[in-house]
Amino acid sequence: MNCPIKRWTRRKEARPQEILAAALCLFVEKGYAATKIEDIARAAGVTRGTPYLYFANKEEIFKAVISELLLPQIAQGDEIVNGWQGSARDLFIELMRFWWGQMRNPQLSALPKLMLAEGGNFPDVLELYREGYVQSGNALIRRVLQLGIDQGEFTPCDLDYAVHVVCSPVIMALISQHSLNCLPPDYDPERYLQTILDILLTGLMHRKG
Template identity: 60%
Template sequence: MPPLCKRWCRRKEARPQEILEAALALFVEKGFAATKMADIAKAAGVTNGTPYIYFASKEEIFKTVVRELLIPQLARGQDLLTTFQGSSADLLRAMLSTWWQTMGESQLSAMPKLMIAEGKNFPEVAKIYQEEFVDPGNTMLRHILQRGIASGEFRIHDVDYAIEVICAPIIVAMLMRHSLINCLPDVLDPERFLHTTLDLLLNGLMASPKDH
């Protein structure tokens, strides 16, 4: 049997990704300012000088976390828009479910908290997050809502704010995963949460005549 490979002999191609993932976890746990490059190296299982081979600074790591870990997740949503054949209501369900699977159930669920906490101190990173992730994501939701309006499925008076209302519950759920104070159930059932959110979005609170 060949000897087991220690962490330092992993493929070099994998190391930048491991450094980014370790950095994201530490940024959320300790905060950006309190995280040292040596902490990132230790968490990634590399020598202290290794992160500097790939990244000029801790700020560069922060920027790359957004660009290389977060923004590529948009591709799944874009693929869904391109290939989906069902109703706009079903497309909205599929899009929010995909959003939760790619972010809510992964380490990336920490990004909203991280950007709220650190975005003011790093406006360049905040701008990348807004322009390259948030704005394209909102454009996808706008497409779904306008698709539903055009087909007669949706009745929406203010699409701009509808987008914000749709996003808010999922963002709050992600924030609560990384907060000491949780205003959601201790054990959140994502399927129930998404189902209830969509039921309220699509059907509202008012009972229809057939419900009586």
């Protein structure tokens, strides 16, 4: 994974987002501790002191990576659920594909690994990630599952655990891509997601008739 070094071609207002994107790339590539703010500035193509115009320190950059690059996905997912007019089954598929598509970004997909590796050293960052992203995302999935149950499309189940069963295969795939390397050699993200959907929506047991 390479973090390109470039000079600014965008308006000044875009610089914080570019700094965050460069920071995330370096955090994933080198680790948080090994990344210096001057490294981030260099990767973003700005002067050494520019990040300090927007962020007090490296931990504030870490927090902003979560709040500015990751949390907006929750708001987009919320819009999908709130505006849905079709079946709960189709909504479930739409939400899972939205999440999968967002996390296909090479840097964003490495965030679960990054949080496992670095989050324990930064409880404020970990709590922001857990409350703002994990718990909010779980709540979205729970809403869709509850809707399916209420409409008679889904079998009633223990939703406290069902949301984790739904999320776990996705998180496992993301972690495997960046560390465990236990996915098939010819790993196909689309086939993987489709298999998740097939098993979750139809189950493993053959149903006569």
